Amino acid sequence: MADITAFLSAAADLLGPRGLTRDPELMQSWLTDWRGRYTGQAMALASPASAAEVAALMRLCAEHGVPIVPQGGNSGMSGGATPDATGTAVLLSLRRMNAITRLDAGAREVTCEAGVVLQTLHDAAEAQGLRFPLTLGGKGSATIGGLVSTNAGGTQVLRHGSMRAQVLGLQAVLADGSVFDTLTPLKKDNRGFDLKQVLIGSEGTLGIITAATLRLLPAVAARQVLWVGLGSVAAARELLLMADTLAGEVLEAFEVLPLHSHHAVLAHVPGTRSPLGQDHAWYALIELAADQPRADALPDLAQALLEQGFEAGLIEDATVAVNETQAEQFWTLREEISASERAIGPAMQHDIAVPVARMASFVEHAVPLTEQRFPGTTAIAFGHLGDGNVHYHVIAPPGSERAAWEREEGKQISAFVHDLVTEWGGTISAEHGIGQLKADELVRLADPVQLTMMWAIKQALDPRGLLNPGKLLPTPAASRSALAPAYGGD
Ligand SMILES: Cc1cc2nc3c(=O)[nH]c(=O)nc-3n(C[C@H](O)[C@H](O)[C@H](O)COP(=O)(O)OP(=O)(O)OC[C@H]3O[C@@H](n4cnc5c(N)ncnc54)[C@H](O)[C@@H]3O)c2cc1C
The missing domain is CATH 3.30.70.2190 (Alpha-Beta Plaits)
Incomplete structure (x- = not known):
């Protein structure tokens, strides 16, 4: 059982008044996700100023058994940065860590702290006659840490690849407070597994990204x-x-x-x-x-x-x-x-991909099928056709009450769409991640071998399940023991 008083007192000493608050007003706006689908509670909001402070805080969390939910710009689409309703977790904001610590125009590399906002990085690169080749609608709030943790995509993946392809080096704090550091990039390095790639796309469940070295390209002329x-x-x-x-x-x-x-x-x-x-x-x-x-x-x-x-x-x-x-x-x-469709009313959003050559046929097949199966709904698909990835939104019949519709028909719609995508050899998450939105669906539909491998990695790096619990890899005992009998921790 965590000694919360002792934990909070030690965390306050470590981070000071700017770095730790329990003020409900200051925490409130960070406890609901961008889509407004999830609202959670947190015992405190921690805003460390350095990787050393993140590491020390993580050691404190490990010592007291306190879960931690990392958050960047809170622009994620899957509820991954929203804590659960128990109020037992610390919400860890990386927004104060917003320095671009090195921009080497000759080497076309930039090293950023996790809280640097994407638009700020674009501006800094542009000032040097360079560019960072990844952009998306949330660029005014999405942070480097969040983009790495979700392996974000966007509108330039067709030519330049997703975030995974932009990361040359990474720094992350692990569940025991140790620091993984590969910020100095090597063009070639065959010392076994590429561990930074395991952290990229892990949605805060394997480590807290504190900085990244990213590739830059010549500016567009x-x-x-x-x-x-x-x-x-x-x-x-x-x-x-x-x-x-x-x-x-x-x-x-x-x-x-x-x-x-x-x-x-x-x-x-x-x-x-x-x-x-x-x-x-x-x-x-x-x-x-x-x-x-x-x-x-x-x-x-x-x-x-x-x-x-x-x-x-x-x-x-x-x-x-x-x-x-x-x-x-x-x-x-x-x-x-996305923002305009959100203004129209309730909708179930799906971030799906099928093999690139099949996406147009998929859309032509899926839209009438969905509308026929769920009368009154409107299905729309938009986005990255060149990546075989569309955002597939199913808008509720006019006049639907959001919460009830999402809970009842909405859930059936998502299962229907995800089944269809799986039949077509696709994925239920092309770029937004799993978060809490799709955690159950991942267990229902993913290849058991892949799930078992993911659990094994989680078990090895975060055996007590302190990092972003309930996200990506759901924790219900049943699915855990069915998939990975070795998983031991809460
Ligand atoms: C209008 C709009 C358009 C968008 N378009 C796209 C798009 O085209 N493609 C796309 O991929 N996404 C898109 N997004 C989604 C979103 O911008 C990305 O998911 C982005 O990567 C989230 O960054 P963030 O800093 O806001 O992360 P958050 O929302 O704060 O967090 C997202 C996840 O990452 C984890 N996390 C955050 N920071 C860290 C860290 N430092 N260490 C470890 N874990 C961390 C969180 O725990 C959570 O699981 C869009 C969002 C908006 C609002």
């Missing part, structure tokens, strides 16, 4: 951003193949959205307007981007793509952004979809 109206998602898939053949590695992004999402953004985001005169069933947002040597070729490439797309009967209408302001406006129409 020019880009062409195209907004294209299409008759179907199948046409979008054909156009993607065409763009890939024509543009090769300057194809930076290829995003799709249905008319419903476009209307949602136009209705809910002030100042937005449709780039095309008429409505189309589907839209593609295509970006071609190049550094200096290839910049001059971009306008011709964009024109060639549009001409070929029209000739092949794939494109119904299209326009190219005439300047950076308009390019940003096109991107706003894509990046504001």
Whole structure:
């Protein structure tokens, strides 16, 4: 049994008044997730200023058996950074650790503390004529620690890969307070397992990320951003193949959205307007981007793509952004979809992927099937067609009461969608992680061999289950003993 008084007193001595609070008002806004689906309680909010303080706090938690829930920008989509309702955990905010400690323009590397916000990193890289090649709608609040812990994706994975591909080195505090440190990157290193890759995507269940060294690329010298109206998602898939053949590695992004999402953004985001005169069933947002040597070729490439797309009967209408302001406006129409759809009302969101070549067919199959099975709902799919990954939202029938609908029909809808995705050889989490939202579904649908391996790693690194309990790998005794009899801890 934890001696809470002794723990809190030692934590207060360690972190000081700026680093530890129990004030309910100061804690309140961090106890609910971005989607507003989960609200938890915490015994305290800890905001350490350094990796050394995180390590010392973790040692205290280990000594007193206190669970710890790491949190970055709280922009995660799976409730992973929200503690449970018991109030027995410490909520650990990394937001105070927000220094960019090294930016080596020559080596094209940057080392950031975990609390650096993605937009801040973009700005710092840009000031050096460089760029960090990962972005997403939550860039104003998502932190490096959160992005690493969820192996975030976003709109540039098509060309540059997810967060996993950007991390050159990592620093993390483990459950016993020891510090894993590979911040100095090695291009080649074959001393066994790549342990940083085990920590990436572990959602705070194996260690607390305190810093990362990330790769940078030369700044984009020019880009062409195209907004294209299409008759179907199948046409979008054909156009993607065409763009890939024509543009090769300057194809930076290829995003799709249905008319419903476009209307949602136009209705809910002030100042937005449709780039095309008429409505189309589907839209593609295509970006071609190049550094200096290839910049001059971009306008011709964009024109060639549009001409070929029209000739092949794939494109119904299209326009190219005439300047950076308009390019940003096109991107706003894509990046504001999640927030706009949220404003419409209750919906079950699914972050799914199937093999890239099958995604268009999957959407054409799944949307009518879902709406038929759950009358009154509207199913929409938008996002990263080029990665075989769409955000598949099923919007509640008008007038539904959110909590009741999510609990009853919503749950059935998610099981239905996840079953369908599994049948198609896909995944229930392409980029948002499992968190608490999909922990049960992971146990229900994942390959038992993979689950057993994950439990074995969890058992080895966090035998008492202190790191982000209930997330990713659920703790119910039944599933634990069924899957990994060796797992011993709470
Ligand atoms: C409008 C919008 C659009 C988005 N679009 C995308 C998208 O396209 N692609 C995508 O992948 N995501 C997207 N996201 C989701 C979100 O931005 C990412 O999941 C992001 O990686 C979360 O970062 P965060 O700092 O907010 O983490 P949090 O939400 O605070 O935490 C997320 C998870 O990481 C853990 N964690 C956080 N920091 C640490 C740390 N230092 N050490 C260990 N564990 C930690 C938490 O415990 C939790 O499990 C979007 C979010 C918004 C709001």
